[in-house]
Amino acid sequence: MITLQFVPYSELIKLTPVGRIKKILDIAKENKIVLVEGRLKPSEEAELIQRTMEEVNKDFKGIELCTIYPESKNGDTIDKLKATMLNVLIGNRRGLTIIGPATIVKEIKRDPNKIQLLTNNLNKKKRRK
């Protein structure tokens, strides 16, 4: 069974950057797929990867990560201005970040227009044990 846990922006904004990464990683380590409202900053994504690497062991192999962010592809200035104003008003809660433990999520395939989350065959793994 796959468990998804949604983490609202209002919950993360209360935490320090380190606290946010820890929270996300703690949930992923419980073998749950984390859906975070909003997008992590690039520096937070890098921090998440670093922290993940520190935690890799025989049970936790790392994560699959994907951020979805609505942005104007053709670089429309008005759209960019709107997006900046929205960020100022409501915070960086646009978009979605998906983090799944590598033992469960095999791959997150992203194309410009779609995202596919491929899971590992857990039954097969269990049988192998």
Add this chain to the structure above:
Amino acid sequence: MIKNISRFLSNLFSSIFKRRRSVKLGLYGPTNSGKSTLANRISKDWLGEEMSKASKIPHETREIIIKEKIEVKSKGKTLTFNLVDTPGIATKIDYEDFLKYNMSKKEAKQRAKEATKGVIESIKWLDSMDCVMVVLDSTVNPYSQVNITIIGNLAARDIPVLVVANKIDIKKSNIKKVEDAFPQYDVVGISAEYGHNMEDLYNALFKIVK
């Protein structure tokens, strides 16, 4: 913010005192994109010797490797830099993946352990780069989160970037897809293994290394 201010001050002081420190040109990218093959190609072209060990096994480079004072000449201009080959960035590492390459369990576990440290090192070194070539395998989907995270972090640090679409000698290579994924950057298609299009790469380097 503090990093940006310190970078600005460092650039300001170096320009005031004209004491040009060595330019660090980093090779970043996901695993198996050909960073070490490219590092060897550049080092061989200009110094006559290789600098890294390249192989088909993921995470072959697990430590930062630096080749100092590489002098590139093109169209009467000269460019000198220290080339930094970095371990490939990944979000997951499973020692069992290395068992496919005829490694013992002990060797595979050791490699996985070193690989995790390598990823951490790569990310730590981002701050000290002056410019970066992001090396991507042009035969695979460029819209991966690792690519986006690397480029996002370089953009946030205001580090000049050249995107290198490697492995153009392979039939399913798709430079257009790489260009579409990162329209705000210059993309140069090369084959590091066979040395195809290296002249274009060196010319493009002059644009990003200042």
